[in-house]
Every structure is written in structure tokens, then in C-alpha cells.
Amino acid sequence: MGAFWSQLLPPRPTFTESNIPSLDGRVFIITGGNAGIGFELVKMLYRKGDCTIYIAGRSASRISAVIADIEATAPPTGTSATQLKSLIVDFADLTTISKAATSFLAQESRLDVLWNNAGIAQAPTDSTTVQGHEAHMGVNCLGPHLFTKLLLPLLLQTAKTAPSSTIRVIYTSSQIVDTTGPPDGVSLAEQLPGQHPTDKNWTYSASKVGNWFLASELDKRTRGDGLVCVVQNPGNLNTKAWDPVSPLAKMLIAPFLYEARMGAYTELWAGLSEEVTTQHGGRFAVPWERWHPDPRKDVLESLKTREEGGTGGAAEFWDWCEEQTKAYVS
Ligand SMILES: NC(=O)c1ccc[n+]([C@@H]2O[C@H](COP(=O)([O-])OP(=O)(O)OC[C@H]3O[C@@H](n4cnc5c(N)ncnc54)[C@H](OP(=O)(O)O)[C@@H]3O)[C@@H](O)[C@H]2O)c1
Known part of the structure; x- marks a missing residue:
């Protein structure tokens, strides 16, 4: 089965709630944990117990509501309660990110x-972030890049004493990177004001390749x-992420949408x-729990540096993210 169909109709999952290892005092951040896939992940970890989970999102009331919901319905099974x-x-506003990271760092000594x-x-x-970046690129890449950068010192400090390979940064991409988007994955020219493409799948795909570039470059740098x-x-899940698509598109995709869990x-x-x-740093996982069998060749070339024979597109993208976010580091 080709990579396209095997992501659309994946084999059965093998790493589920029952495989979660002891969480024993570990601290997690799940951005977007108040809805959809993130919410399901929060619930799984909460039920395991013995950990602290930060739900990072833009709406205090929506986060409070899901915390109350989870605490009322799903008692943890561990020896101590999950916090x-x-x-x-708000990843659409770079001015909010340092405050969130500072708040976390004031409360925790590990991540x-x-x-x-x-x-x-x-x-x-034509929608943009507060700082004027194309909306998908801003929310999906620039905001998370700055957030990760500000938390990186604590992640690296935690990695010094934690068991090997347990300290992680997980980016979220999409199958769309296989089906559409700019040649080489991301076009920096398209990020210039007035040059944002009007095709929403194209701009979403570019941001999701951007997520892969950021994971790969972070891996190389650390x-x-x-x-x-x-x-x-x-995977393709029935969440509110699909709300904006046309009724026809929704009808066509519906048979391939799985429950958010x-x-x-x-x-x-x-x-x-x-x-x-x-050893797997920079790799792209697909549902459920496998490495991508056949990634796009042009994107693989971008992931390689010029010295390695590639185009160096991912490194250029990283540098662009650094440039766009540097004024918001503190
Ligand atoms: N569903 C799918 O089929 C699918 C497929 C491939 C990839 N993905 C990816 O999976 C991830 C989760 O998506 P989902 O399907 O769970 O969608 P969802 O139900 O719409 O949840 C998205 C989460 O992101 C949060 N978010 C959105 N904009 C934000 C901002 N500016 N600042 C802070 N938080 C923000 C949302 O908060 P609010 O509740 O406040 O809006 C929500 O918690 C996304 O990265 C998406 O691209 C989803």
C-alpha cells in the first residue's frame, strides 16, 4: 500500500493507554490540550497519574472548563494525583509567548x-497573525518555535539527569505535506507581506512542512x-479542525476520519x-506509530544541508524563524 493510503487507512495502533510507562514526577506541556487530539492526549496522561500536565492555549475559560471536566470524570490510576x-x-501573537514560558519556568524545575x-x-x-505573518505559518510555526526556544534550556537541563531519550520535543505535522504545497516544502518568498498565497491547503501544507523543518533543525542543533x-x-481525525472546510469536502473526507482519541x-x-x-531525531512519524515509509523527495533534499548535497531549505527556514521572533524573546 502506498504512503498516501497507508496514512489514510493505517494499521491498528499498538502503543495505546495500556503502554504508557510510569510517569513518576514527570512534567509535560501539551499545547492545544483543551480540544481535539491534544485534549485526548491530556486525558490519557492524566489517567496514568503521577505527573504534572500543563495545558497551553489561548483561552483561560476553555482550559479551565476542560480541567474541571477531566477532574470530574477520570480518576488517575497512579499512586499520586496528576496535577x-x-x-x-496565543501563538497568533508573539508578544504572549515569553510571558507563558516565564510563568512555566517560575513554577517548574524540569520539563x-x-x-x-x-x-x-x-x-x-489573507488572515494574518498580530505581527502580520501568514496565519498558518505564524500560529503553526513561528509561535511554537519561539515557545520551544524559550523552554529549551530547561529541556536540556532535564535531559542531563533523566533516563536516556526520555526528554523530547514533539512537533505536529499532517499528511497534507505529501499531497500539496510549495516545491521544496516552504517558500520564504511567499511569507513576504502581500505575497501570501490564497490557497489555504497550500499555506497549511507549508506550515506543516515547517514543523518538520523545525524538528529536524532542533535535532541537529542539540x-x-x-x-x-x-x-x-x-492522522485524519474528527475534530473542529475540519469545521471550516466546505460541506462537499467534509462529505468526501468523512469516511476517512477517525475519532480524536x-x-x-x-x-x-x-x-x-x-x-x-x-537516533530518530528529525524523523517523521505517521499513524499509528510508524516512521514515514516514503517522504517527499524535495522535502528530504531541503532537510539536508548544502554540504550534505541538499538545498539547505530547512536551515534557511530555521534562520527565518529566528529572525522573525528575535524581538519577542523577552
Ligand atoms: N484533525 C486532523 O485531521 C489533523 C490532521 C493532521 C494534523 N492535525 C494537527 O493536529 C493538531 C491538533 O489539531 P486538532 O485536530 O486537535 O484541532 P482542534 O480540535 O482545532 O484543536 C486545535 C488546538 O489548537 C489550539 N489553538 C489554535 N490556535 C491557537 C492559538 N493561536 N494559540 C494557542 N492555541 C491555539 C486550539 O485552541 P482553541 O480551542 O482555543 O481554538 C485547540 O486547542 C494541529 O496541529 C493540526 O494541524 C490535525
Whole structure:
């Protein structure tokens, strides 16, 4: 079966709730944990117990509501209660990110896994972030890049004493990277003001390749420090991410949408499975819990540096993200 169909109709998941290892005092951040796939991941970890989970999102009331919902319905099975906390951050506004990271760093002395899960799709044409970036690129890449950068010192510090390959940054991509988007994955020319493409699938795809570039470049920049950085496609799930698509498109995709819980399995595997190690840094996981069998060749070329015979597109993208976010570091 080709890579396209095997992601659309994946084999059965093998790493599920019953495979979650002891969480024993670990601290997690799940961005977008108040809805969809992120919410399902929060519930799975909460039920295991013995950990602290930060739900990072833009709406204090939506996060409080899901914390109350989870605490009322799903008692943890571990020896001590799971702590659920909120972290307010809007990835569409770079000025909110340092405050969120500072708040987290004031409360915690370790960070085990950062799941960069929050994201948008099908944003209205011409929509931008507060700072004027194309909306998908801003929310899905620039905001998470800055957030990760600010948390990186604590991740690296935690990795010094934690068991090997347990400290991780997980980016979230999509199957769309296989089907559409700019040649080489991301076009920086398209990010210039006034040059944003009007095709929402195109701009979403570019941002999701951007997530892969960020995972790969973070891996290259921290290799040897014990951090695992990978990206994953959670699958095609029935969440509110699909709300903006046309009724016809919804009808066509409906038979291939799985319940949101299934989407959390690849995130869970990428974040916690012993099968995933620093050796897999920069790789792209697909549902449920496998490495991509046949990634796009032009994107693979971008992931390689010029010295390695590639185009160096991912490194250029990283540098662009650094440039766009540097004014918001503190
Ligand atoms: N569903 C799918 O079929 C599918 C397929 C491939 C990839 N993905 C990816 O999976 C991830 C999760 O998507 P989902 O399907 O669970 O979608 P979802 O139900 O719409 O959840 C998205 C989450 O991201 C948060 N978010 C959106 N914009 C934000 C912002 N500006 N600042 C902070 N948080 C923000 C949302 O918060 P609010 O509740 O406040 O909006 C929500 O918690 C995304 O990265 C998406 O691209 C999904």
C-alpha cells in the first residue's frame, strides 16, 4: 500500500493507554490540550497519574472548563494525583509567548516532553497573525518555535539527569505535506507581506512542512545533548479542525476520519515510547506509530544541508524563524 493510503487507512495502533510507562514526577506541556487530539492526549496522561500536565492555549475559560471536566470524570490510576495546570499563550501573537514560558519556568524545575500540538488549518485567505505573518505559518510555526526556544534550556537541563531519550520535543505535522504545497516544502518568498498565497491547503501544507523543518533543525542543533526531536502526523481525525472546510469536502473526507482519541496515539508513541530515541531525531512519524515509509523527495533534499548535497531549505527556514521572533524573546 502506498504512503498516501497507508496514512489514510493505517494499521491498528499498538502503543495505546495500556503502554504508557510510569510517569513518576514527570512534567509535560501539551499545547492545544483543551480540544481535539491534544485534549485526548491530556486525558490519557492524566489517567496514568503521577505527573504534572500543563495545558497551553489561548483561552483561560476553555482550559479551565476542560480541567474541571477531566477532574470530574477520570480518576488517575497512579499512586499520586496528576496535577493539571493551565498556561495561557496565543501563538497568533508573539508578544504572549515569553510571558507563558516565564510563568512555566517560575513554577517548574524540569520539563520532560513538550508536545507542540496546537495548530490551525483552513484559516481564512489573507488572515494574518498580530505581527502580520501568514496565519498558518505564524500560529503553526513561528509561535511554537519561539515557545520551544524559550523552554529549551530547561529541556536540556532535564535531559542531563533523566533516563536516556526520555526528554523530547514533539512537533505536529499532517499528511497534507505529501499531497500539496510549495516545491521544496516552504517558500520564504511567499511569507513576504502581500505575497501570501490564497490557497489555504497550500499555506497549511507549508506550515506543516515547517514543523518538520523545525524538528529536524532542533535535532541537529542539540545532537549530543540527549534531546529527542521528532515530528508526527497524528492522522485524519474528527475534530473542529475540519469545521471550516466546505460541506462537499467534509462529505468526501468523512469516511476517512477517525475519532480524536486515535490521533493521540501517534503523539503518545512519539512522546513516550522506548522505541523512539535520539537516533530518530528529525524523523517523521505517521499513524499509528510508524516512521514515514516514503517522504517527499524535495522535502528530504531541503532537510539536508548544502554540504550534505541538499538545498539547505530547512536551515534557511530555521534562520527565518529566528529572525522573525528575535524581538519577542523577552
Ligand atoms: N484533525 C486532523 O485531521 C489533523 C490532521 C493532521 C494534523 N492535525 C494537527 O493536529 C493538531 C491538533 O489539531 P486538532 O485536530 O486537535 O484541532 P482542534 O480540535 O482545532 O484543536 C486545535 C488546538 O489548537 C489550539 N489553538 C489554535 N490556535 C491557537 C492559538 N493561536 N494559540 C494557542 N492555541 C491555539 C486550539 O485552541 P482553541 O480551542 O482555543 O481554538 C485547540 O486547542 C494541529 O496541529 C493540526 O494541524 C490535525
